[in-house]
Amino acid sequence: MNRESTDGWFKALQRAHIPFEFVNINDEGTSQPLGNFTAAVYPHPTIITPARAEILRAYAENGGTLFFGCRSGYKDIDGQCPMMPMPGLLAPLTGCTVEDFTFIGPADEKEYMTLGEKKIPAPTFNDILRPDFESCEVLATYDGNYYNGKPALTKNTVGKGTVYACGSVFAEETAAALLELLPKAELCPVTGWLELPEEIELTVRTNEKNGRSYAFLLNYTAQPQTVTVQKPTKELLTRETLDGTYTMEPYGVLVLDKPQ
Secondary structure (H helix, E strand, O other): OHHHHHHHHHHHHHHOOOOOOOOOEEOOEEOOOHHHOOEEEEOOOOEOOHHHHHHHHHHHHOOOEEEEOOOOOOEOOOOOOOOOOOOHHHHHHHOEEEEEEEEOOOOOOOOEEEEOOEEEEOOOEEEEEEEOOOOEEEEEEEEOOOOOOOEEEEEEEEOOEEEEEEOOOOOHHHHHHHHOOOOHHHOOOOOOOEEOOOOEEEEEEEOOOOOOEEEEEEEOOOOOEEEEEEEEEEEOOOOOEEEEEEEEOOOOEEEEEOOO
8 A cells, every 4th residue: 555655756846847755754753854844745654643633643743744645653652552543642633533544455346436516546555534623624525335425535724734534545546536635836846937837847956056947848758848948047058048948858858947
C-alpha cells in the first residue's frame, strides 16, 4: 500500500508541477520542520506514538494541511493494537473513527468514491469512516460494495489548519483530485508565470548568493511540447527573451530566469 500511494502522489505532484520532499518523522522530531510545508501527506502511518501525534497536531494547529490514508494509527511502537478505535491517537486530528474496514480482493470489483462531480478510485483497502466531531465534514462517499454511500473522505478543522482522512490507498487519479482541494497558487512555484503541459518536468532552484530563482524545464517526450510564458523571461542557454507561447523540441531543455 505504501508503495502504491507513494507512486500515486509522486505522479500527481509531478504532473501538477508541484515540488515536494520526503521528511522523516519520529519520536525525537523531524529531519526537517513540517512548518516549512504548505501541505504534508502521511499516506499510511500504521505506527503512531504520542510524540509523533503531537508533532502532527502542532503542524495542523499552526495552519498546515495534512492528508492521511487508510490503516492509519492502528498500532503502537511495539506493534500492538491499542484498545481504542482506529485511527487511534490520530482520531482527534481526523475528527472521525473507522466504523468498518475491508480488503479489496483480486476477485472483487474495483471500488470508487464520489467526490463532488467526480468518481475517483478507492483501491486496495477501504476504511469506512464515521465523523465524530462537529468540525468533521464528509467530502466523498463510497460508490459500490456493501458500504455504498458510506463516508470515504473527510475534512476536519484543527486550529488554523485542515486534516483530510481518506479511507483508501492513493491512486494517482485520487491524489490528483485531492490536490484540487488546495490552492495551487500556494503550491506551484510558477503559477502566474508559466503554463506547462503535464509532459514537461519542472525543477526550481534558488541561488543563495543573489536570491534569484531559476526554472529548469525538461521535455522527456519524443514530441514537441508547447509552454506558455506569461511574463517576459530570459532563457539562459540561448540568452533569448521568451514571451507568449514557445515550442520545446523533443527532449529539449529550457533554463528560465524567474522575473522579479
